[in-house]
Amino acid sequence: MIAKERTRTLMHFRQATTGDLDMILAIENQSFKNGIKESPQVFLERIEVFPEGFLLLETDESADPIGYICSELWSSKKDLSAENLSLGHSIKKVHSHQGQELYVSSMGVLPEYRGRGYGGRMLRHLITKASKDFPQVNSVLLIVSEKWPAARKTYLKLGFEQVDLIPAFFQPVGLKSEPGIVMKKML
Numbered sequence: 001m002i003a004k005e006r007t008r009t010l011m012h013f014r015q016a017t018t019g020d021l022d023m024i025l026a027i028e029n030q031s032f033k034n035g036i037k038e039s040p041q042v043f044l045e046r047i048e049v050f051p052e053g054f055l056l057l058e059t060d061e062s063a064d065p066i067g068y069i070c071s072e073l074w075s076s077k078k079d080l081s082a083e084n085l086s087l088g089h090s091i092k093k094v095h096s097h098q099g100q101e102l103y104v105s106s107m108g109v110l111p112e113y114r115g116r117g118y119g120g121r122m123l124r125h126l127i128t129k130a131s132k133d134f135p136q137v138n139s140v141l142l143i144v145s146e147k148w149p150a151a152r153k154t155y156l157k158l159g160f161e162q163v164d165l166i167p168a169f170f171q172p173v174g175l176k177s178e179p180g181i182v183m184k185k186m187l
Contacts (some may be wrong), residue, residue: 002035009059011118013125016047016068023056023064031108032064035173038106038143042088046070046105049091052133053102057122061113069107069119069122071165073134074141078166080182087170103152104142120154138187145170151187152181160185 016024021040028037047054053071057164058064072095084094091105104126109118130137142160144151160183169180 001143006028010125011121012058013055013129014058015051016046016049016056016070017051020047020056020064022067024068024101027065027068027108027110028106030081033172033175035171035175036087038087043070046072046091049095050097053126054132055120055122055126055129057109059113062110066113067107067109067118067122069126069129071126072103072105073097073130073137074101074103075099078122080141085169085180085182092159096134097134100138101138102127102134102137104138104140115150120158121152123154123158127185127187138185140185141182143169145178146181147178152183155183155185158185 004059019114024043025040028043050070050072053073055069056065057067057069059066072091074094075096075098083089085103094103104123105167107119107122127140130140140160142155142165144155162181164182166180166182168177170178172178
């Protein structure tokens with residue numbers, strides 16, 4: 001009897017640079033519908049303002065990154081309004097390196113790599129890194145569409161809880177709007 005050899009995928013996280021914009025946009029375009037995608041300018045601003053919170057996931061399965069995750073640090077007293085959470089908001093207006101709350105503003109994984117736990121690994125890595133680099137961080141916040149059950153399941157498994165619901169938050173072009181579920185995890 002021949003034993004089947006199990007291969008292990010090697011993962012590596014690295015900080016995004018402005019030179020990665022095309023790869024980030026390729027992941028974004030394959031992850032989200034029109035009307036939900038962030039613009040190149042938003043990503044460039046996020047890299048410029050908080051490069052420590054913008055990570056790419058690389059594996060030995062692909063020559064290019066297969067996922068990205070970006071974040072901001074907010075004051076814990078930040079208003080959880082649709083305006084502050086909105087797609088395309090300026091990180092310059094809300095980010096503070098002294099902030100106590102890590103807001104995960106966006107993340108995406110290429111479709112062919114979904115269902116393998118990469119999204120959860122990216123989120124865990126970001127939380128661990130932010131907790132180490134910014135010890136004042138005591139909570140993590142994100143928003144997810146009601147129509148993304150796999151993502152919600154991952155967040156619940158990681159200890160996030162629903163804290164708010166924003167009606168018609170996501171506005172995909174040509175489709176019915178989707179409520180945004182605001183989720184939070186205390187550290």
